[in-house]
Amino acid sequence: MGELVAEFEAERGRLTAVAYRMLGGRSEAEDAVQETWLRCSGALGDPAQRAKVGNLGAWLTTTCGRICLDVLRSARVRRETYPGQWLPEPLVDPYDPGPGPDGFAPDPAERAVRADQLGTALLVVLERLSPEQRIALVLHDVFAVPFDEIAGVLGGTAVAARQLASRARRAVGASDAPRHTADPAEQRRVVAAFVAATQSGELAELVRVLAPDVVLIGDGGGHFPAALRPVTGADAVGRFTLGLFGQAGRYGGRVRARPVLVDGSLGLQFETPHSSGRTLRLVTAFAVHDGRITGIFNQLNPDKLTRLPDIGAEADWPPRW
Structure with missing residues (x-):
């Protein structure tokens, strides 16, 4: 045996x-x-x-x-x-910008392994x-x-x-699934622009980072409020995103965040106070195509976030790259 x-x-x-x-x-x-x-x-x-x-x-x-x-x-x-x-339970790994050139996989063998990973957007399509x-x-x-x-x-x-x-x-x-074709460098540039636009609070700045047909999906699993249907369109997604961050600020705590790899692509891990008195933990995955975000996938169901790595005391908003 x-x-x-x-x-x-x-x-x-x-x-x-x-x-x-x-x-x-x-x-x-x-x-x-x-x-x-x-x-x-x-x-x-x-x-x-x-x-x-x-x-x-x-x-x-x-x-x-x-x-x-x-x-x-x-x-x-x-x-x-x-x-x-x-939404699927995310596979979350640390994002380490050094010693590799992009923080995704400095070792060529690791790159080969990550090449066959299905991003969140495609995992959602597979459900159909x-x-x-x-x-x-x-x-x-x-x-x-x-x-x-x-x-x-x-x-x-x-x-x-x-x-x-x-x-x-x-x-x-x-399918009408969000397209996700960006290489690691483009993912980093676009997600960094999303963070900066969100931090600014300016809707017009955020909309410029979003594709016209962008879709946002949130999975609260009944534990936290989330949109019952996908939010679509740059203006609607932008307003929803700014509202989400503004809501977090109203509950008196700081938003803590750091970049991570979500199913092999660049994403964000958050912790923020919630009106219920609990800490909301959130993992956001992105689909990026042609220099813009085509999909945002917010996983906030705590039943699917039991394996998250510790976010660390140094995590802050905006996240450090």
Whole structure:
């Protein structure tokens, strides 16, 4: 069993990445990976059974994919009754502007890993797909899993799996999701301009940073007030954003913020007093395209922010780059 444990642990990081992109939540992803281990240890704990499986990585991917498919099917019912708008649980990592050139990933190997990350905007779009389409698209287009292996996850043929991925690809391409094409340097420049405009309190200055069709989505999970529907358009999003920061100031505490990486892209982590007397913790992800912000995603549901790194006593507004 010791060798099997070692083999599984070598695959754990990849399996967690697969599960997160399929499910949109770190906690759900880790639960899926743990269930994968339980099935692995039960089915392959005997060395004779393990010897029958040539490619353990493929076996684990198929098993994890089936578990995720079941979770997605049940999640559809839960999310239909979700209070307000739903956003994925963010993966938040520190942003370190040195020693790398942009603070994203100084090591080339890390850059390669981050290159396949799905930003928040695309994770939101994936929610519109059927569970089968989402599984097929993520496994094939993000992780290059062959269609015959995907067929094993979905319980169909390779042809059917290919068709599901193709339909999913068309649905994503035809969606009105905010575009996110900016490289790290552009992300930093645009997000810094957003911060400066927000700090100024000038609506016209903030609107210049926003795309005309920008969309803002907030997920309070019923714990904190958030817009029940997406806020769209530069003027409406600008007014909403300035109102949010003005509201925080009225409750007498300072806004503390710092730049972070949210699902691999530049974002912001906040803490600020709330009228309820509690501290509101907020993670904001951005979609940036052609020098402007096309999407703002505010995650303020505390149930989805249990893994946030400590913001640090030195954090302040405006955040330090």
